[in-house]
Amino acid sequence: MTDRERTMSRAMVDAIAHEMRENEEVFVMGEDVADYEGIFDSTTGLREEFGYDRVMDVPISETAFIGAGVGAAQSGMRPIVELMFADFFGVAMDQIYNNMAKNTYMSGGNVSVPMTLMTAVGGTYNDAAQHSQTLYGTFAHLPGMKVVVPSTAYDAKGLMHNAIRDDDPVVYMFHKRLMGLGWMPAPDGPKTPVPEEDYTIPFGSADVKREGDDVTVVTLGLHVHRALEAAEELADEVDVEVIDLRTLVPLDTETILESVRKTGNLVVVDEDYQSFGVTGEITARVAEAALEDLEGVKRLAIPDVPIPYARPLENEVLPGTDDIVQTIRSLDPVRSLSP
Amino acid sequence: MYEWMVTARYYEERLQEEYLEGKQPAFDISAGPIPGELHLAAGHESSAAGVVSHLRDSDTVTAPHRPHHVAIAKGVDLDRMTAEIFGRETGLGKGKGGHMHLFDPDVNFACSGIIAQGVPPAVGAALAAKKRNTDDIAVAFLGEGAIDQGAFLESLNLAKVQDLPVVFVIEDNDWAISMPKERITDVQDGSRRGEGHDIPHERVGHDDAVEVFEAAREAIGRARDDNGPSILEVQVHRRMGHFMGDAEAYRPEEDKEAAQMRDSIERLEATMEDAGITADERDSIRTDAQERVDDAIAWAKDQPEPEPDAAYEDVFTNPPSGVTDAEPATDGGETQ
Ligand SMILES: Cc1ncc(C[n+]2csc(CCOP(=O)(O)OP(=O)(O)O)c2C)c(N)n1
Numbered sequence: 001m002t003d004r005e006r007t008m009s010r011a012m013v014d015a016i017a018h019e020m021r022e023n024e025e026v027f028v029m030g031e032d033v034a035d036y037e038g039i040f041d042s043t044t045g046l047r048e049e050f051g052y053d054r055v056m057d058v059p060i061s062e063t064a065f066i067g068a069g070v071g072a073a074q075s076g077m078r079p080i081v082e083l084m085f086a087d088f089f090g091v092a093m094d095q096i097y098n099n100m101a102k103n104t105y106m107s108g109g110n111v112s113v114p115m116t117l118m119t120a121v122g123g124t125y126n127d128a129a130q131h132s133q134t135l136y137g138t139f140a141h142l143p144g145m146k147v148v149v150p151s152t153a154y155d156a157k158g159l160m161h162n163a164i165r166d167d168d169p170v171v172y173m174f175h176k177r178l179m180g181l182g183w184m185p186a187p188d189g190p191k192t193p194v195p196e197e198d199y200t201i202p203f204g205s206a207d208v209k210r211e212g213d214d215v216t217v218v219t220l221g222l223h224v225h226r227a228l229e230a231a232e233e234l235a236d237e238v239d240v241e242v243i244d245l246r247t248l249v250p251l252d253t254e255t256i257l258e259s260v261r262k263t264g265n266l267v268v269v270d271e272d273y274q275s276f277g278v279t280g281e282i283t284a285r286v287a288e289a290a291l292e293d294l295e296g297v298k299r300l301a302i303p304d305v306p307i308p309y310a311r312p313l314e315n316e317v318l319p320g321t322d323d324i325v326q327t328i329r330s331l332d333p334v335r336s337l338s339p
Numbered sequence: 340m341y342e343w344m345v346t347a348r349y350y351e352e353r354l355q356e357e358y359l360e361g362k363q364p365a366f367d368i369s370a371g372p373i374p375g376e377l378h379l380a381a382g383h384e385s386s387a388a389g390v391v392s393h394l395r396d397s398d399t400v401t402a403p404h405r406p407h408h409v410a411i412a413k414g415v416d417l418d419r420m421t422a423e424i425f426g427r428e429t430g431l432g433k434g435k436g437g438h439m440h441l442f443d444p445d446v447n448f449a450c451s452g453i454i455a456q457g458v459p460p461a462v463g464a465a466l467a468a469k470k471r472n473t474d475d476i477a478v479a480f481l482g483e484g485a486i487d488q489g490a491f492l493e494s495l496n497l498a499k500v501q502d503l504p505v506v507f508v509i510e511d512n513d514w515a516i517s518m519p520k521e522r523i524t525d526v527q528d529g530s531r532r533g534e535g536h537d538i539p540h541e542r543v544g545h546d547d548a549v550e551v552f553e554a555a556r557e558a559i560g561r562a563r564d565d566n567g568p569s570i571l572e573v574q575v576h577r578r579m580g581h582f583m584g585d586a587e588a589y590r591p592e593e594d595k596e597a598a599q600m601r602d603s604i605e606r607l608e609a610t611m612e613d614a615g616i617t618a619d620e621r622d623s624i625r626t627d628a629q630e631r632v633d634d635a636i637a638w639a640k641d642q643p644e645p646e647p648d649a650a651y652e653d654v655f656t657n658p659p660s661g662v663t664d665a666e667p668a669t670d671g672g673e674t675q
Binding site: 031032034035036038057058059061064065087088090091124125126127128129130131182183184185247303304305306308309310311312313315316317 | 365366367368369374375376388423426427430432434435436437439441451452453455456466484486487488489490515516517518522523524584588589629645646648649650651654
């Protein structure tokens with residue numbers, strides 16, 4: 001019953017271990033998940049408890065092992081497959097979007113694929129264009145996969161329990177900067193109290209991480225924390241509400257609309273590429289359903305360039321706290337705060 | 340060969356020093372003058388030296404995520420490569436690529452950080468050479484862990500059916516990050532993957548640069564004489580962690596020690612000694628190499644960082660009409 005503080009990685013692993021204890025059909029496979037315990041600590045301690053049979057290191061063959069995850073899932077098992085960096089999806093995308101995502105539909109609902117594909121996303125440490133992307137939009141764009149992006153330890157655990165129990169394929173995208181890694185310090189925020197027992201967070205329930213009356217900031221992953229920081233910085237000027245999407249598929253449009261109807265101002269912040277992505281989707285949904293309530297809209301995302309290596313360049317394209325502050329200011333929202 | 344090998348080794352020792360600056364006492368990957376991942380190749384020098392000895396500037400080489408030793412042998416501009424690793428404006432990629440993504444078209448060198456994905460482009464360079472009727476060839480370097488990738492296996496077949504002048508060089512250091520070779524393959528001699536495609540293949544079982552040189556002469560000669568692809572595997576050693584900061588908790592002490600004991604540079608020194616090359620002569624090669632490296636690092640660190648706005652340039656060679664340079668969002672964010 002105790003609410004111990006947990007890093008996001010520990011919270012994820014707690015959920016995986018719990019599900020593995022409860023259900024023999026749950027297993028983990030991926031590169032460096034056994035002895036290394038996950039490059040981003042996503043499988044720490046699992047091999048020790050469950051052995052190599054249930055925590056499997058596999059050859060560098062993403063097409064084979066992600067596809068094998070699909071097959072095992074279709075056979076009724078509940079594989080958790082790790083794709084080390086989301087950026088590597090390219091070598092195995094066919095298994096992901098033509099099999100994992102579509103087999104349920106193409107079988108007329110007669111086949112299910114209860115598989116979790118977990119993968120690390122995000123930049124902020126200068127690892128350049130092939131190792132820093134978030135690609136939220138790519139996965140959410142292709143129908144058939146549920147897409148989860150936690151921002152705190154509490155959410156990470158509840159969402160992981162859900163992901164493993166869900167009868168559909170779930171892509172679970174965790175931001176490296178939030179994991180609580182010794183070698184990549186996390187901002188304040190992702191480490192939260194986490195109940196010891198299992199609990200689920202329903203997919204499609206966005207979380208209002210900060211309430212406010214003047215501007216709605218919709219975001220996810222690392223940028224929840226940056227938006228919260230920006231909101232604090234602006235606390236004397238405007239009252240900012242911060243919505244953490246938590247899942248992209250399904251997307252909780254209601255919570256966003258409710259907030260925008262209250263504030264009249266929308267800022268969408270995303271670490272993915274801008275065009276054809278999350279920011280466009282959210283603003284379109286709001287425009288369709290609440291156009292008359294909207295006074296101002298702005299979006300902030302990677303400006304359609306591959307992520308550059310050098311520090312000044314990466315800082316330029318990644319939305320920082322300052323960028324969020326300025327974007328909110330640029331809407332010039334009418335302040336509801338008493339002077 | 341000796342010159343390249345000692346240059347590569349010293350280069351990486353210096354990079355390691357620079358990389359650790361600002362990352363101590365607590366290792367923070369995003370701190371210091373060289374952030375991001377850094378994969379060093381100490382212990383891999385013999386394969387680059389033995390193979391690239393037979394190449395000219397017009398031959399193409401593609402390297403994987405661990406590229407420096409191959410780049411140095413291929414004659415990639417050391418100053419600009421170093422500037423790239425330090426993220427400077429005058430770097431090979433203007434600071435946009437970084438250490439896993441080095442491109443020097445002057446000597447036909449390229450790399451990729453995605454496993455085995457540099458292999459098909461090497462096949463493409465060989466295809467271009469064949470179509471143009473030159474006798475240029477291409478060489479793709481990759482690790483023993485990478486040879487399980489579809490991109491490699493598909494490339495073997497394509498190169499063979501098209502009879503392309505390409506040599507696949509497998510650097511077998513026994514490890515793919517934390518996964519030892521015996522746990523991920525039952526075929527301990529990776530060059531045997533050539534058998535299924537009827538491709539000539541050879542494995543050099545220890546990192547003796549002279550032996551690699553001899554084996555490479557044959558494979559590269561075959562390619563140059565229009566006799567199709569070959570595979571050459573070289574047993575090398577990983578003297579360090581997979582990347583800087585990797586504590587190698589998964590690796591048995593004996594294995595680490597064994598890697599330290601088998602040093603291709605010392606082996607070559609013994610061979611040189613036998614051939615009558617004096618210690619003085621070797622020292623002078625070594626000193627010159629070190630000077631060159633020190634100069635490159637000093638020069639690179641003195642170069643300006645790119646202006647933030649440069650981030651919007653170079654997405655296209657020929658930007659489509661209607662696409663103007665994107666506006667910077669604001670004056671930039673900070674790294675956490
Ligand atoms: C497609 C893809 N999968 C996984 C990775 C992560 N990764 C980088 S290096 C590496 C191990 C490579 O081992 P090997 O080919 O033996 O080369 P070595 O690092 O030992 O030189 C892995 C798994 C990647 N970069 N690309």
